[in-house]
Amino acid sequence: MTALNELTIAEARDALRRGETTALALTEACLAAIEGAGALNAFVHHTPEIAREQAKAADARLARGEAPAMCGIPLGIKDLFCTRGVPSQAASTILRGFRPEYESAVTSQLFEAGAVMLGKLNMDEFAMGSSNETSCYGNAVNPWKIDDRKLTPGGSSGGSAAAVAADLCLAATGTDTGGSIRQPAAFTGIVGLKPTYGRVSRWGIVAFASSLDQAGPMTKTVRDAAIMLGAMAGPDARDSTCADLPVPDFEAALTGDIRGRKIGIPREYRMEGMPAGIEALWHRGAEMLRDAGAEIVDISLPHTKYALPAYYVVAPAEASSNLARYDGVRYGYRARLAQGDGITEMYEKTRAEGFGKEVQRRVMVGTYVLSAGFYDAYYNRARKVRALIRRDFEQAFAAGIDAILTPATPSAAFGLGEMAAADPVAMYLNDVFTVTVNLAGLPGIAVPAGLDARGLPLGLQLIGRPWEEGELLNHAHVLERAAGFVSKPAKWW
């Protein structure tokens, strides 16, 4: 029999509605799993009291027979989401001790739908990283293991990915600025969905790069992603870029029928030096969709190569502006000052001690590309290239392509510490297949599709048309079913 913490959202929802289990029992099972998983360092702030209280309220609501799908579902919440009265640090020393007086739009909506918060999840500092190694809490660890090495769960939503893959929660929230939901999902064998930019409110999420940031679900199945997105999405006047569009029933879109759909295979995603296992998986994925009745079409997205350099201008530029608010005045950390230090020394020491190395690096690069004399050469040029990258996708969709299939990552999970000596740009290459989607504002989903020769999970990415997450999820559902990925990490923690 499946343990309660191992259930999917859909299974738990159905069991709750049938009265076969309770939200409190689900919650206790997850709390016990978390208790025994300290070695993964996934949960960094534990909120068992809140969880039990929310679970009891959910059970009362279930008893009244008026429970939405997420009612009673225990979740992990990425530390980037502000949660009232609960530490919300973005994995940074500079927000040490910060307890928001308000609740993010996403967590508010999830709680209104009856979801249960088990605690806050590890991540890269300010979501800047691809391995969860820039966190002030230390590394989160991938539950997948093939030898003595501890592997990265990916980043920045590394704690979310590890927690879902290890069955510490039924699902988790993530955020994705350049691949931070999809890359960790692929590294841990779970599903990760980045919705269309503007589908989910960014209000109350610690900002990294506002034109790229988008929150989404990290789940065990595509169906769960559909259910959870439904509860996270929707208009919000407090985020001016959040679209005034109704939220469709994403789960109802999972018909399993993709006959006649056109799937684009972008030739520019065939990278030199790509592991043979990933190339083969990509090919198999295309065959699975063809077998399901879709038409496979070779397409070209000619500006793909320039997505990463454009991203590493735009994202640091926006970050340098967004992170200017961490000044040691209004919240979080303030450095101890020396005799005679004025306000400038306070800013400079606070930010030097409060920000980690990678965050400092990106804030400074962003400052440079926005500075007088370089704004046009770097920032404006990057925004023009970004327009071309979006146009590539628009042209593909205008030519009748319904979804685009690519690998999710250029490799499987690597060992923690293995990239420490590499130059920062080498780490950035992790996002090579995912970052285009953020630049173009499109929805993208990572689906676990197989294991590599060493036994580590690999994911495929599907990219959809804007606002058509339902269609995208349906394609992902077909791929998930055909791939039949059921492997779980063997428990060592």
Add this chain to the structure above:
Amino acid sequence: MSIDIDTARRVAHLARIAVKEQDLPALAAELSGMLAFMEQLNEVDVDGIEPMTSVTPMRLKRRADVVTDGGMPDKVLSNAPDAREGFFAVPKVME
């Protein structure tokens, strides 16, 4: 474009991040490496292309220009490292 030590010092100051003098050469090298990566963008023909300013083609929402929130100084100050008498407190700003 490679960044020299003086430029690194200036950028660090603009970003209000204290960097020790002995750490500036390494910082300059790192920033130069990142900029070299961005130089690839110079290969792209961007003539006549408008810079992307809106991710999705939408008109930003408007609302009436009225106060919608406030009256909670205690909550606003509750996370401040130093707050006194209803104000954020900082070291002296003027000599």
